[in-house]
Amino acid sequence: MKAPVCEVCLNSGILCVACKRKLESGEITNSDIKVSRIVNKIAKKFK
Known part of the structure; x- marks a missing residue:
């Protein structure tokens, strides 16, 4: 799964620093x- 974080x-x-930067930059x-x-939580249940 491709997630934004x-x-x-x-x-x-x-x-983390990189994801926090993405959030702060919009x-x-x-x-x-x-x-x-x-x-992600739901996907883990079906693995």
Whole structure:
């Protein structure tokens, strides 16, 4: 799955420097992060 944030950030409650920079620059939004984490969690159940 291609997510707007890295795998580490998907699985943790915090953002790494690179993903935080994307958020601050407006490249991604908090909604993008929330949805990506939800989809990632669901995808793990079906692996």
